[in-house]
Amino acid sequence: MRVLVVEDEVSLAETIRDGLQQEGFTVDLAHDGAEGLWTAGETPHGAYDAIMLDLMLPRLSGYEVCRRLRARGIWTPILMLTAKDGEYDEADALDLGADDYLVKPFSFVVLIAHLRALIRRGAPERPAVLSAGDLTLDPAERRVARGGETVAVTPREFALLEFLMRNRGQAVTKSAIIENVWDAHFTGDPNIVEVYIGYLRKKIDHPYGRAAIQTVRGAGYRLAADG
Numbered sequence: 583m584r585v586l587v588v589e590d591e592v593s594l595a596e597t598i599r600d601g602l603q604q605e606g607f608t609v610d611l612a613h614d615g616a617e618g619l620w621t622a623g624e625t626p627h628g629a630y631d632a633i634m635l636d637l638m639l640p641r642l643s644g645y646e647v648c649r650r651l652r653a654r655g656i657w658t659p660i661l662m663l664t665a666k667d668g669e670y671d672e673a674d675a676l677d678l679g680a681d682d683y684l685v686k687p688f689s690f691v692v693l694i695a696h697l698r699a700l701i702r703r704g705a706p707e708r709p710a711v712l713s714a715g716d717l718t719l720d721p722a723e724r725r726v727a728r729g730g731e732t733v734a735v736t737p738r739e740f741a742l743l744e745f746l747m748r749n750r751g752q753a754v755t756k757s758a759i760i761e762n763v764w765d766a767h768f769t770g771d772p773n774i775v776e777v778y779i780g781y782l783r784k785k786i787d788h789p790y791g792r793a794a795i796q797t798v799r800g801a802g803y804r805l806a807a808d809g
């Protein structure tokens with residue numbers, strides 16, 4: 583069984599690799615998100631039985647790696663590693679597209695148990711289509727539709743709408759949007775969020791006489807649960 587471990591803490595990554603090798607796994611390491619994405623993408627399809635993915639990674643977050651892998655049709659089971667004091671909790675890891683999660687620090691016995699169970703279950707089903715009223719977003723086909731009519735969106739608009747839809751009915755802050763839709767190391771002008779919210783409104787709301795994307799004063803934005 584072959585596993586890709588994407589973990590920026592080098593000593594932890596090496597400890598995991600050594601332990602897994604003793605259990606008979608073949609292990610490849612990547613030390614940041616971009617390297618992990620590249621390695622998973624370049625390795626022949628199905629070569630990895632599982633990917634262990636740290637959530638907080640340099641260059642690309644674990645969430646972004648996960649999202650891009652799924653967008654490319656790579657459905658290798660993903661075990662997400664999250665920190666207890668991190669910004670995300672366990673439920674979020676699953677919402678973000680992972681198949682299972684472990685909270686650091688974890689014992690090696692628990693790690694092996696999760697990994698074997700994950701590999702036994704095999705590759706996940708394609709994700710369910712997200713919907714809010716008659717607004718739908720299909721993560722597998724990268725398709726957005728309003729009342730069944732396809733709406734053409736750019737990859738960034740798609741990612742923004744997907745984030746809003748996964749949090750539908752709840753206000754999300756501009757900084758949460760930047761971290762999830764751009765990345766945690768984004769250093770540009772945060773007003774970029776408003777610009778993209780405007781683009782999306784022109785595509786999914788205005789032509790249909792709707793106002794699904796709401797501005798929440800002092801908080802951020804919210805996608806109405808009923809679309």
Ligand code: CA
Nearest residue numbers: 590636638639
């Ligand atoms: Ca990390």
